[in-house]
Amino acid sequence: GQQLNQSPQSMFIQEGEDVSMNCTSSSIFNTWLWYKQDPGEGPVLLIALYKAGELTSNGRLTAQFGITRKDSFLNISASIPSDVGIYFCAGHSPNTGNQFYFGTGTSLTVIP
């Protein structure tokens, strides 16, 4: 299957700090999604990106669809304890029908 590299694998930050994570693929994607998974729950969609260069915000979260179409970035500003969880990127390639490929996840811990 398609390989998505997500980094960093884990982060430990102080409350109030900003967070950045990214995802890269070996091929071009036409859609990027960012999900958050709380402990013991299924992933929930945060942001969807459909166009190269697109920058979209959802509250304190901002995500960007890379110009090369092979990467995407998620930033969280002024982190709070409830930001704790695993963040996944997911990408869709024109050649894969309705299938999305998921990154390996970034585990975020926020220290109060």
Added chain:
Amino acid sequence: DVKVTQSSRYLVKRTGEKVFLECVQDMDHENMFWYRQDPGLGLRLIYFSYDVKMKEKGDIPEGYSVSREKKERFSLILESASTNQTSMYLCASSLYGNRPNEQFFGPGTRLTVL
């Protein structure tokens, strides 16, 4: 609100048992998916379905089968469970459309095979 429910949150089975994991969605979505989630590997697609009685293999279908007899229900079957199938299983659904649509996930079933 889209709701995707899974029959069990936690399941413990013995090696060799036949295991059924059930998933139901209430938003009339055409597409349904089964993933397994393992630490360091992210979500890997097992099987998906675009319509009733239709199924397609994902990246890791070996040891699994699926059934979609009704639009709202997608079942994952482990014919003979093995210890390497211990994992978190996530079901998802999405609308069919010209653009790939977001997938809505259930809460997951954590399966342990002893």
